[in-house]
Amino acid sequence: MEGKCDKYIEFNKKNYKRISEKQKQLANFIKKLHAELRSEYEILGIDEAWKIHVTKSEQLKTYAEFMYELANKYWTYESKNTSVTYCRIEWIKQQCKDYFFNGKMNEFDAREEYLFKKNIQILNKNFNIKNIKTTVSSTISVLDVGSCYNPFKTENKFSVTAIDIVPYSNDVIKCDFLNLKNIFHVQNNDIYVAKKYIIY
Known part of the structure; x- marks a missing residue:
């Protein structure tokens, strides 16, 4: 998948002049806001x-609108009309599916078991080692920050x-992930959200 991402980036570089002015406008606004946050972080520190970033309500509202339009009008179009899989939403989806449903989890479990046994030997400890096996149901719980x-x-x-600090759609919870307490609890490997505890 990484190779396809690299090809997609290279594809966009070669075809930048063919990208519409509207798409450039949307992308440049998003890049500018990201750059402002990085610059303020370097000068002021993360906190x-x-x-400052979360107080930019008008800019963040525009950001949400532009991101929605960019993703649904342009990224989706490109993914359907090029031979290269675009490496944003679809890449994440595929990585999740590969890990949880297409066997990648077993590879990581085997490596964890190998490292565990190796560390036990180094420490010269006597433990009963059981096979490490991660289980997953037919669906996975995804926290999309x-x-x-x-x-x-x-x-x-x-x-x-x-969740998002400025949601575009009603099915996204308005939430500042970096400043919250006690809004999530886990039961049977599922994430539950207590909205009344969201700090915003």
């Missing part, structure tokens, strides 16, 4: 920079909790 418009909601294998 102060984030406090910075969701904007909940792009993963169409996946029937995903049970999505979507």
Whole structure:
């Protein structure tokens, strides 16, 4: 998948002049806001920079609108009309599916078991070692932070909790993930959200 992402980036570089002015406008606004946050972080530190960032209500509202339009009008079009899989939403979906449903989890479990046994030998300890096995149901719980418009909601294998500081759609919970307490609890490997505890 990484190779396809690289090809997509290269594809966009070569075809930048063919991208519409509207798409450039949307993308440049988003890049500018990201750059402002990075610059403020370097000068003020993460806490102060984030406090300033979340007060930019009009810019963040425009950001959400532009991101939705960019993703649904342009990224989706490109993914259907090029031979290269675009490496944003679809890449994340595929990575999740590969890990949980297409065997990648077993590879990681085997590596964890190998490392565990190796460390036990180094420490010269005597433990009963059981096979490490991660289990998953037919769906996986996904916490989508910075969701904007909940792009993963169409996946029937995903049970999505979507949050954002300025949601575009009503199915995204308005929430500042960096400043919250006690809003999530886990039961039977599922994430539950107590909205009344959201700090915003």
